[in-house]
Amino acid sequence: MKRYWLSLVIALSATVFMLYQDGAFAAKPKEVNAQNIAAESKPAESKAEESTDGITAQLDKTSLNNGGKIVITGKAPAGKPVYIEVWADQKVRSSRFDADVDPETGQRPYIFYLTEEMPAYYKLAVPKDFKEVLEAEKKEGRKWSVSKVLRNTGAAAVYSAPAKGKIDRYQTSLIASVIGSRGEMLPKMDAGENKRRSMQLVKARFRDLPKVFSADVDISPDGSFKAEINIREGLAPGQYNVVAAADKDIKTKPLAFTNNISFPTMYLSNAGTSLNIFWPALLTMAVTTFGVLMGAGGGFILNPLLLSIWPLPHTVVAGTVMPTVLFSQGSGIYNYSRIKFISWKLGATIGLAMVAGGFIGPKLTELVSLDQYKFVFGWILIVLAALMAWQTTPGYLAKNKKEQAILKEFQKRAKEAAEAKKA
């Protein structure tokens, strides 16, 4: 029991120290406040009509409290389409491992693209007339493409904020990528290539089409326009920029508004998401307890739950839940070993066989379509679940003497424990 408390104290103090180092309590709220003050002190400037070359626009407010609705109104030359680009100043990481067959060479490039400068929020609102274009592309499912939407809606010239971020690329190999080796850095890309790759990284980061594009700009025949942009709860704090554009040259200067959050809502700097920290902690506690109880980590339940509750990017959820589950497994192994519910040689032998399989899986992923296999393995799991449920029925137990002996032993021990408690 003493050791239990000792490890708890160590874990807690390590966390407080790391939070302190990270500046999560101190620095970040201050930063937000500073931006607040800046925004409040010159509201006239950001509300004023900004104009260059015949397009004007204004925002209905200058700050939001953890999300809300921003209305953009303005006037453009009559007959021109109007696009509205909104992005956050906060930057996040986005990466993509390109293992798709190159249609020209027939080879898989195995190039890893990484940027640290993706806006934490990015939205491009297109004229309402393009609603059908977006709907059609949404039907492509996972295969939708940012560049195709830009082309089909005429927004390619307007797309700019993510294209400015620097993208690094590395030549790696499939096997090296399994343990996360990035390989060798390749020379810098030119601006055009950088822009093209940034579109893929936008998709890798935001994943779903409606998160990036919406057909929200309502344009009247005289050229005046109006758009409502809904900033969801749980997005990045700080300054957001809005630009309305008719084409590459006819656009407004950036208009700004701020999004404020306050403790216990905290900003996760890589996830680009703000959330009330108590709920994910409670959820993790419940799910990983369930996971460790069934002999797994619990990641397979935690991942989809986190994604469905908060606007978190799937890559960051997968990449953070995995090391979290590592700790639930590690502490589970330690505690199961203390009550001798573990066979070291069996677990370690099968574990090593699994490591070998883990290197081959990614190669197979390239060759098969996952959707068909999901169906197959879904049913395999149902059969396995049925078999395990059958193992708990009296009919099975009557035939299995060893299980009976273990059940008897359990009852004996439970009785002893109950008596020890009474005494």
Next chain:
Amino acid sequence: MTVTFWGQEFKVNIFIGCIGGFLIAIVSSMFGFGGGPFMTPLLAVGLGLPMYLVVGSSLLAIFFNTVVGSMRHYQFGNFDGTFFLIMFIPAILAGFVAPQIAKRISPLWVKRVAVVGLLILASQLLGLI
């Protein structure tokens, strides 16, 4: 391989265990989860081990792949420090709480909990939830 638990001897075909582990690792790395939900039935149904021993040994077996997977995610920039700090203490606590629960409830109930877990994952894969 012979495994002993609470005075009972279990003969384990380690060959089946390793082939099974190998395949599970392939499947689970394809779908992006740890492999635990397949490992538990492999040990319980495939190798016929008692449930108490299954939960501990299954965790150990999938632990190595979790290490490799975590390294990969970290290198590829998918790791969020603050988010991890929010979740890792509850995760460690869960590793203390779950074995205490397992010890107090009958192995039959531990197995039923695992059945629920398998059905949750099955319905995810089949697109039911």
